[in-house]
Amino acid sequence: MVVMSSEHNSEFKSSDQEFAFLSSSMPRMDSYGNTENSSNLETLMQLEGFPLKFFLLLILITIVLILVYYQKSHDADHKINDPEFQMSLSSMPMGLYNKVGIVSNGGPCSKIGVDIMSKGGNAVDAAIATLLCDGVVCPEYLGIGGGFLMSIYNATTKKVITVNARETAPAAASTSMFVKNPKKSLYGGLAVAVPGALKGFSVVYKLYGGGVPWESLFEPAIQLCENGIDISERLEINMRNSSDKIKNDPALRECFYDEEYSRLKKVGQIYKLPKLAETLKIIAKEGVDAIYNGSLTSKVLKDLKKIKSIITKEDLANYDVEVKESFPVNLKSGHTIHTGPPPSSGIILAYILRVLDGLLPASNAGLDAHRMVEAFKFGYGERTHLGDHKFVDVSEIYDKVKSDCYINDIRSKILDTYFTSSDPKYYGADYHMSENHGTANIIVTDSMGNTVVCTSTLNTFL
Ligand SMILES: *[C@@H]1O[C@H](CO)[C@@H](O)[C@H](O)[C@H]1NC(C)=O
């Protein structure tokens, strides 16, 4: 699926509309309709000047995601039906706020980010603390063993910086290592990539944050690990499907298994992560080098070796975070979409919005939906040509998105006859993409208007 994040300018005036989007891989299909998530959104804030448009946009994104979801689930059956039930708008409570805003995933996490800002931290500091919290409250989606893509909008310079701290393949990885057994790319030691999240936090903290001490970003997550975290409905459901794996893994069993009743923990119970708390304390004190080349490195390598990972100390020491200015794409409305290079899928979102630019609203809601869905299908067709820009030549996509001629050609294939195809090739796709999951997204805006959007993932959970 897609990833989607958005950024914007707190001084969003109709005369000077600028706002930023970034994408990577699709978050939170898993959480669609999930009550826990709704409560987390209570800290979603409204900023002076631009609230209505922002929320309309959020609603639009939600609708788009729902539509894509329909399309995907129907693709699976190779037939395309109308929705069978009325799609409701998100059940999230809408708060009105004047200064700062955070959307996060774990119950207590947006509050933790807000606290960081109230102590003098900016959006970057708050994003790090929020992500560290999300990592312990939503351990099946993200965490310090994973990686992230981030966009940072600077309200002073009006520039957007994109950060790629996704995990990387170890140096000893080869293109043939999963050919015999593709499952090994998802489960087990070979599926573990060099983690990027911590190095990423450290780089953005040093370059763009720093209003508060590094240690203070870790304290709230450490306290949660030590005091206990409520099992959410989401976690209970996600664990249920992996109960054997949790039971058979001593470390997971210790945290998530209820020995007294011989079953997985349920809503109403808590879990503690004392070992993670110890690790976070060391990183808070010594910096991320503790993991990448320092006091914890040999322990990390020992654990990795136990599960037959091929990651070496050089892989850890050489891990690099990529920081780049965004690629801007302008729309007729005056909005600018900012995206980083693949593996972020932001450019695909830009492609879709370029195709739809001027096509919406159509004369009726049915045609709106048709055009939107077709534009997504063409966007996803393009996505099959993309890869990590360090290894795959992806320059063509930038030319396509900028080219009016190319975009018009795609538009000419979106017909008011409601024609649609279930052949991936019609949409320019190389292959059929299966569903993927296990991604989380946060948005933070500080009182200056600086905005951070981050999509973070562990890839596959259990
Ligand atoms: C935004 O840019 C200004 C000017 O270069 C700089 O002083 C400030 O620290 C930047 N803020 C962030 C959040 O990057």
Ligand SMILES: *[C@@H]1O[C@H](CO)[C@@H](O)[C@H](O)[C@H]1NC(C)=O
């Ligand atoms: C549950 O696990 C099975 C096998 O491990 C997998 O095939 C299935 O897709 C999983 N379902 C969900 C909802 O994750």
Ligand SMILES: *[C@@H]1O[C@H](CO)[C@@H](O)[C@H](O)[C@H]1NC(C)=O
């Ligand atoms: C780790 O850091 C030390 C110096 O701080 C350096 O000498 C060593 O080469 C580094 N290790 C690796 C594997 O790069």
